[in-house]
Amino acid sequence: MxxxxxxxxxxxxxxxxxxxxxxxxxxxxxxxxxxxxxxxxxxxxxxxxxxxxxxxxxxxxxxxxxxxxxxxxxxxxxxxxxxxxxxxxxxxxxxxxxxxxxxxxxxxxxxxxxxRTRPAVWNAKIVHHVYRGHGIAEITVLPDALYPYTAGQYASVETPWQPKAWRYYSPAHVPRPDNTLTFHVRAVAHGQVSQGLVYSARPGDMVRLGPAQGDMTLDPRSDRDLVCVAGGTGMAPIKALVEDAARLGIERYVDVFVGARTAEELYGLDDMLRMSQGHHWLSVRAAVSHEPIAGLQGTLPQVLNEFGPWNWHDAFLSGPADMVTQASATLARQGIPPERIRFDPFDVPVLEAALLPRQLREPPED
The missing domain is CATH 1.10.490.10 (Globins)
Structure with a gap:
């Protein structure tokens, strides 16, 4: 059809x-x-x-x-x-x-x-490109106008190598005074956009950005502690959320779990550990599932079960779909209600964005 x-x-x-x-x-x-x-x-x-x-x-x-x-x-x-x-x-x-x-x-x-309030797209110049290994690059762009977003949100990105093909990446930080955005991009096999960004992009190349989207943001009115789970480049929005918690001066504890198959693939762990040294309320733990190391072993959902309880926490999850799905189920079993477990859609956010709870309607009176 x-x-x-x-x-x-x-x-x-x-x-x-x-x-x-x-x-x-x-x-x-x-x-x-x-x-x-x-x-x-x-x-x-x-x-x-x-x-x-x-x-x-x-x-x-x-x-x-x-x-x-x-x-x-x-x-x-x-x-x-x-x-x-x-x-x-x-x-x-x-x-x-x-x-x-x-x-x-x-x-x-x-x-x-x-x-009435914002452009349809922003043209952005790549000003920094660093290959981090394992098919991951950190890419910093400078939009041609102020790009408004909240830590934890994501932007849609179009590249000159695949026009009209948009993919979604989260800035790895709170908004900066210089308006630059840094994305952590993993090259996906046969990926139309990610391959170009990781292996072909160079400073001076132009990309286009769609407006920021997503509801995985901090509620400054909440006083609940946070548990954050990051796998791979899913570290980007988690790092932004931790920076936002520090910026807001929120006096609540934040537990961050970083997972990978091997110790070498623990992307972004060093940055998180450095942040934890400056904030007494931040605790960072790493878990590896496919090799024996000193420390935590197992998948992130398995490791989450060993800590807690998490039932009074707000949860933020970002990473591969299987990991997010399993970690969400683990936290739900520990008592966190679904509305306090936040993660971004896996594919096309506009088609998968979370729905509002359906309103219970009173039956009509006779």
Whole structure:
């Protein structure tokens, strides 16, 4: 269905082809996932509007304009009709037409409101590039205008080597006076963006940044202690959160667990240990799962079980999806409620962002 949709969209409206990457495989998957989530939320108005608002704001960086929405709606309905077969009916067509109209209005309104306060994208020059080994590079960029974000959030990045392909990276620090941003990037096998950033990028190269997103930030009103879990380049937002705790002068304890398969792969541990020397409230522990060393052995979820209890803590997790999933389950078993376990979406944040708790509605009175 999604192959047919893009085929007729580009045939009927060739002017929109430039908004999309050359390789549409990931794009087709995202379209289907977006549609499925909208269907899932059809009876949850608050989250549906929130989700579609995020979509609208996110589409600004692609160059989407209000005039593009009717073209997309026309071709989407044609694709749905073709593949629904005998299930398609005038009533179903009317329902989808109405639904798409509402979704488009919410997206356009959110994009318009967003355009009043910030640009769609920032052009940024790479000013520093350091290869750290094991396929990881630290890349510092200087945006062409003030780039607002909160420690723990992430930015979408587009490179000249793969135009229209956006990936998400977290600044590894609190906002700086000079407006520079440093990202920790691991080259993923066959990665369209990460390979270029790690192995091809040089100072002077230009990239583009989308607006900061994400809810993995500190609540300055909370007095709960923190437990933070970082694997690989997931150290970046955790380091930013610890810096933010120090900046805010929060008098609560922070436990940081850093994990890797081998001691050599314990990325960012030295920086964390140096920070702990200057802050009595910060404790840093490292765990290695695939080689015997002095100290903690095992996966991060296993090591978490040996400490605690964590039930009165706020938790922040960042790293490989399996590690985050297992560590989240471990902390939940120890009594931390789901709303206090925070981690970023794994793939496309705008499609996976956490939903608001559904409001319990009182039954109507007779």
């Amino acid at each position: 999604t192959v047919y949709f893009y085929a007729i969209l580009f045939t009927r409206h060739p002017e929109v082809r430039g908004l999309f990457p050359d390789n549409l495989d990931a794009q087709r998957d995202r379209l289907l996932r977006g549609l499925l989530r909208i269907v899932d939320l059809v009876d949850d108005t608050e989250n549906l509007i929130r989700f579609c608002g995020r979509l609208g704001r996110d589409h600004r960086k692609f160059g989407a304009l209000d005039g593009h929405y009717p073209a997309v709606g026309e071709c989407l309905l044609a694709a749905l009709a073709r593949y629904a077969g005998p299930a398609w009916s005038p009533e179903l067509a009317a329902a989808w037409t109405h639904a798409y109209g509402v979704i488009a209005q919410v997206m356009m309104h959110a994009a318009g409101e967003d355009a």
